[in-house]
Amino acid sequence: MENSTKNLFDSIMKRDENGQEFWYARDLQAVLEYSKWSNFEKVIEKAKISCEVSNINVSDHFANLGKMVNIGSGASKEINDLALPRYACYLIVQNGDPRKEVIALGQTYFAVKTRQQELADSFTELTEDQKFPEWLSTNS
Numbered sequence: 806m807e808n809s810t811k812n813l814f815d816s817i818m819k820r821d822e823n824g825q826e827f828w829y830a831r832d833l834q835a836v837l838e839y840s841k842w843s844n845f846e847k848v849i850e851k852a853k854i855s856c857e858v859s860n861i862n863v864s865d866h867f868a869n870l871g872k873m874v875n876i877g878s879g880a881s882k883e884i885n886d887l888a889l890p891r892y893a894c895y896l897i898v899q900n901g902d903p904r905k906e907v908i909a910l911g912q913t914y915f916a917v918k919t920r921q922q923e924l925a926d927s928f929t930e931l932t933e934d935q936k937f938p939e940w941l942s943t944n945s
Contacts, residue, residue, distance in 0.1 A: 813836060813907075813914075814828075814894075814914045814915075817833065826890065826891055827889055827891075828888075829870075829886055829889070830886055830889055831872070831886045836907065836911075837908060848902075852867075852893060852896035852899070852900045853867055856892075861892075866889070866893040867887050868888040868889075870886045871883045871884070872885075891918055892919070894915050895916065898914075
C-alpha cells in the first residue's frame, strides 16, 4: 500500500478512550471527495444495509453524533456526524462511487488494515509454542 494512501486515511483516524480506531463520517466524506453530505449519506445508507443484511448490529458500527459547527457571525448549529470503526469505513468505501480513484485507494486501505488486524488478533490467540515453534529456534 502506497504511503500517501496510508497517510491520507491515517491522518483522519481517531482513537477512543480504549485505544480503538475510528473515523468521523464528516472527515471521511471530505477525504473521499464527496462535496455534499446528502450524497455521502446515500453511500452510508447503502453501507448500513450491507451491515444489516449480514446480520450485524448497525448501531454497533454507525454511532450517531451531533457536532457543533460555526456558521458565521458567532453563530453555530448542530450537524449530524457518525463515529465509524474500520468495518463501517470498509463498507462505505465498498459502496462508494467506483469512478473515484480515492474510493479504490480507500478500498485497498481498509481491506489491508482489516487483514492486518485479523492477523494480529489471531496471533494473540496462539499459544507460546504456536507463536515460537522449536523449529524456529536458532540452536541448530
